[in-house]
Amino acid sequence: MAAATDGLRSPAGPLIGRSVPRLDGFHKATGRFAYGTDVVVAGMLHGRVARSPYPHARIRAIDTSAALATPGVVAVVTGRDLPERRFGALVKDETVLAVDVVRYVGQPVAAVAALAVEAAIEAAARIAVEYDPLPAVDTPEAALRAGAPLVHEAWTTYVAHPQLIRAGNVCGAATIAKGDPSRGLADADHVFEDVFTTEPVHQAYLEPRVAIAAWEPPGVLTVHSNTQLPFEAQTVLADLLGIPPGRVRVITTGIGGAFGGKLRVGVEHIAAVLAQRVGRPVRIVLTMAEEFAAAYPRHAMRITLRTGVRRDGTIVAKEAHALLDAGAFGGSSPGLPSVATLVLAGPYRIPHLSIEATSVYTHKQNFGSYRAPTGPQCAFAVESQMDMIARRLRLDPLEFRLRNIVRDGDEGPSGQVFGKVSLEAALRKAAAAIGWGHRRQPHHGKGLACSWWTTTGGPSAVYARLHADGTATLATGCAEIGTGALTAVAQIFADDLGLPVENVTLISADTLATPYDHGAQGSRSTFAVGNAARAAAADIRRQVLGLAAEVLEARVSDLGLRDGRVYVRGTPSRQVELGDVVRLAMQRHGGLVSSGTFVAPATPYKTDCVSGHFYPAFHAPSFHAHAAEVVVDPETGTVRALRYVVAQDVGKAINPRLIEGQIEGGVVQGLGQALRERIAYQGAYPLVHNFSDYALPRCGDVPQITSILIEEPSDSGPHGARGVGEPPIITPPAAIANAVHDAVGARVTDLPLSPERVLRAMRGRLEGAA
């Protein structure tokens, strides 16, 4: 289809900073791109999961006879049929299927494999489980009360990371302590205490999680799934099945949205145990009802902030307490208090800090790592309070922030030392673009907020190979989750080799065929894989130039590489095609191959001021400021975002259009959390079963969005790039809450800012004034 792609071919020349179209765009636009839901394996059976209807209950008996008698059913598996092995990232607290006790509505209890989907559905419904319902804890506060039921009675027997702080229903806790906060608060002219709450929100990827597990000779378990982290799935599956990881091949399929929801194993393990039992491939596709009941959505949080400020607007001390509703299992939750403390400190110079965040088990689904986990909740609290304090002190919120933000060479909350900090530029640009301080119409308001975030480290390795036709293959263990990060990686690689980016074929995310990668998470793909690709490119480039120097009878230092040709600088007519160099290499020693590796350098921090930390510092940190303009309907309390501005330090924009896409998408997800989205619960029972119960933003809800890319190079990113994927979602709830206050004088401290809450706050304000 050469003609078809002509319009997509990028002109020759440097590729860094160029908005080349994403490499998988053609296949996605024509419907040929294969997602998890499109993959089938010959001879496969269909799996279905039977789930708990109770948040907490003892399983008295399971009768599978009716299910087994269903025509077309091949096998039924319950928790008791499996060896008792537990999995979990920092604490191994979860079994594949419930054993004796269920701990949330939606927990897998049994699974069936059948010849057809319909038969599997029918059989799963016929599994008869007798339950004795038990009292459930539905909030962290309830779970921490004396005498509250323990979600895991045997928690002390679980294998856990030695640094993990646990106690009863507490499954993780982290603190930052710096200076002398009580003295700091005592010395402050004003101390402000405010409480903020948020509700759970869902990644709402359009493609449900899917896995197809097959045992293939010679004893390799092959799993196709739309996982973000094939290498984590590999380790977990090997552990659960008692086989060596080298015998587990996890291949990531195309992914229809993930946003952190497809990090931890979701369905791979159930498909694998069924496949093992029946000796045939088994495929499980989750339903949306299962996705809303048993996934890894964003935590509900309750945050209390006490901030001490001097009369002149200088912040001197801050105390913060945050509770995360972890749900019934650890998953990502034990590690996240650590991240929360850094966001709760905020991008501010504060000499005295006492910050503590705690993940608490409850009888709900396992809340997890939705894009910038804990970021939006913590920034909502911090940045709402910044606005509240500014107004109480009659300071302009922009000025108040500028007085307190961190700057070049400052120390972060855990003692990391910043290089260049572009936050003042971000704040000023965002404020200017929204028309900060200009007069406004009634019920219109503007809000500002800022924050900071990390570029997750972790290792990456790639293999590279040049072909005789002048194209290249780059193999990475990182999955393309939709952001386009691997297109940016291909750009980086192609740029170093003077290749058109279309000449790079990416092979990705296959635990036996591609090298290890820490995975598509934490805004790290372009950063880390890009660096590994640069190393591989440098190696293969050396090889190319060495051979070309022989052919051209020139010195290596005189050679350049451009448009698929090696040429002699100054006499460009003396040149050789890259393909010819590859052919020569193939005759000599089997071709041109290389590998490249990267691991982000550790960011030093002060070990004595943190405890329970798994992410004690933000690597290659990015700073960002958002500004929003809203209009509030005073009769209904409905908020409409009109304009939105993001000014974000991206380090170096490798592909500006892809970055804008991350910003626009992240902002709109953030607006969803700000205004409408919530997984409503009644006690511990979830009330959301599909998109019809869950108010996702639609096309008509989207404001005009302006992206301002600030390029302050990081020390360690490829060409100075910083992580860009997560930050855009962090700040919108705060910016919107501040704009709503500006519009109607009503302060809402609970997310989402539903019309009822806005109206109530408006009424409260009027009553307060009367």
Added chain:
Amino acid sequence: MLPRTRRVRVALDVNGRRHVLQIPPHHTLLDLLRAHLGLLGTKESCGEGVCGACTVLLDGRPINACVMLGASAHGRSVTTVEGLSQDGTLHPLQLAFVECGAIQCGYCTPGMLLSAKALLDVCPAPSDEQIRQSLSGNLCRCTGFVKIIDAVRLAARRLAAGSG
């Protein structure tokens, strides 16, 4: 063995080709396309008519294929994403989606393209408001819609220039 289920006969045009099929009566149009014709471009997400991922054109009008029975498509003509490009040339909407960055994960893209085509077929020079209106039944979780609207606008302009 599975019990043999009843089948119904459906004759329809898909992307300009005539098909005659025997399908179980409860199969949706989406099942017909994906399972019986192997046209995997049309996606399933919510499965209950609220997300638009399964949008196809039925006699030129956009519908959610997941909530329509395959048998009701008898005698009608269906266009899916596979029918958009002709002889290996992308439809201007497809090209604009790729160029504008309107595609991230791409799971919503086939449905978006067909909703957008339905609009441009009847309204060659839509306002932004009309574009938003006509895409309001299609969820996209990745892009924030901005670049999708850009792409539809660009495609409309190019189509108008090409035909005028």
